[in-house]
Amino acid sequence: MPGRGDLDFSRAVLDQLYSYRPKREGIAYPLWLVTGVFGGHRFYLDRPGTGFLMLLTLGGAGLWWLLDVLLIPRMVRKFNEDQARRRFLGLPPRQLAFMPAKGETLPPEPHWAAKRGTRVRLVADSVVMMLAGGSMGAFARGFGIYEPIIAVLALIAITLLGTRWAALSNLPILRGFDRWAHRLRLFYYTNDPGGAVSLAFRQVLAAFAILRKRRRAEAKLYLQFGVWFTILFTVFDIIEASSGTGGFTFSLVQDFYMTLFATYAFAAPIGAILNKHVLLQRSDRVIWVLSGVAVLFIVTSLF
Numbered sequence: 001m002p003g004r005g006d007l008d009f010s011r012a013v014l015d016q017l018y019s020y021r022p023k024r025e026g027i028a029y030p031l032w033l034v035t036g037v038f039g040g041h042r043f044y045l046d047r048p049g050t051g052f053l054m055l056l057t058l059g060g061a062g063l064w065w066l067l068d069v070l071l072i073p074r075m076v077r078k079f080n081e082d083q084a085r086r087r088f089l090g091l092p093p094r095q096l097a098f099m100p101a102k103g104e105t106l107p108p109e110p111h112w113a114a115k116r117g118t119r120v121r122l123v124a125d126s127v128v129m130m131l132a133g134g135s136m137g138a139f140a141r142g143f144g145i146y147e148p149i150i151a152v153l154a155l156i157a158i159t160l161l162g163t164r165w166a167a168l169s170n171l172p173i174l175r176g177f178d179r180w181a182h183r184l185r186l187f188y189y190t191n192d193p194g195g196a197v198s199l200a201f202r203q204v205l206a207a208f209a210i211l212r213k214r215r216r217a218e219a220k221l222y223l224q225f226g227v228w229f230t231i232l233f234t235v236f237d238i239i240e241a242s243s244g245t246g247g248f249t250f251s252l253v254q255d256f257y258m259t260l261f262a263t264y265a266f267a268a269p270i271g272a273i274l275n276k277h278v279l280l281q282r283s284d285r286v287i288w289v290l291s292g293v294a295v296l297f298i299v300t301s302l303f
Contacts, residue, residue, distance in 0.1 A: 018092060018093060018096060020084070020087045021083075021093070023044065023045055023076050023080060024076065025072060027044065028041050028045060028072050028075070028076055029041075032069060036054075036065045037058050037059035037065050038054065038055050038058070038059070038230075038231050038234065039051035039052065039054030039055045040227075040231055041068065041072065042075075043228070045072075045075045046079060046094050047075065048220055048224070051227070052223065052227075055227065055260070079094070095183065096183060096186070097217070109281075110188070110189050110192075110279055110280075113280055115192075116192070116193070116195070117280050122277070122282075122286070124196035125196055125199070125273045125276070125277070125290065126290060126293055127196065128196050128199050128200045128269055128273060129269075129290055129293045129294045130293055130294075132269045132270050132294060132297075133293065133294035133296065133301070134297040134298070134300070134301045135266070135301075136148065136149060136152065136262070136266040136301070137149075137297065137298040137299065137300065137301025137302045138301045139262055140262075140298075140302060141301065141303075143258060145258050147230075147233040148229075148259055148262035148263040148266060148267075149298060150229075150233075151229040151230075151233075151263045151267065152266050152294075152298075155225065155267050155270065156270065156274065156291045156294065156295070158177050158178065158180075159274045159275065159291075160274075160288070180221070180224065180225060184221050184271065185275055187217060187218060187221060188272070188276060189279055191217075191218070193275065193276040194272070199269045199272050199273055200269060202269045202272060222264055222267055222271065223264060225264075225267055225271075226260055226267060227260065229263050230259045230260040230263055234255075234256045234259070273290060
């Protein structure tokens with residue numbers, strides 16, 4: 001469709017997303033060594049609950065982290081056994097547990113499209129983008145934590161380029177983020193993203209996600225995004241601190257948790273709104289304007 005991004009729910013893409021990829025000890029152990037105190041290896045092994053608990057406790061003050069070196073083979077085996085079971089039963093793989101089985105046909109458009117596609121709702125979503133962008137800029141200026149802005153700008157870029165630039169799925173590292181963006185789009189295709197009010201308070205409503213299976217799946221997707229960016233930023237901070245005189249300080253730990261909170265809190269509403277309008281097949285101009293509104297209010301709130 002001219003002037004609109006390609007949602008790319010083709011058979012080849014679905015085959016890639018619905019692949020039952022096994023986990024490997026050769027990846028889990030390096031993640032344990034480098035990001036283990038933040039639960040990086042447990043997030044890789046699709047254990048977000050205990051991974052998040054490790055993140056909050058810094059690997060149980062290091063003790064849990066040390067114990068996990070013995071548990072990694074068992075966790076890898078359990079994950080792979082569950083993937084094999086899902087393949088045998090015709091269930092979606094664990095990373096798409098919220099989706100229908102692969103053989104089911106997607107509807108021609110999201111079931112919520114008529115309800116969410118009015119001009120009034122577009123204006124309301126624009127206001128949410130203003131609030132999210134402005135709040136993010138104010139947060140960064142007030143606390144001196146700018147890394148979440150980089151993460152959210154990356155989210156915007158991945159969302160925009162993922163529907164236009166097929167080569168993104170073939171690039172190292174970016175390929176993983178492109179697959180994540182496809183999972184997020186698939187989630188919203190079959191699950192109503194919500195109205196402007198619920199999107200504005202998505203980060204608050206996520207606290208109640210445990211009560212609803214679908215919202216748990218949404219929170220988990222954004223948690224994956226937020227955690228990996230936060231771990232990446234923190235590793236760089238640790239390297240910088242260790243090369244200087246400050247060392248590993250309480251301030252570094254505090255920055256870690258605030259970066260995680262801000263990345264998740266602001267990525268959720270912005271990501272939901274952009275994906276909603278991508279799935280509504282809005283013109284490129286609408287998607288770029290919504291993105292520009294968020295970026296503009298981020299920048300103006302920094303000064």
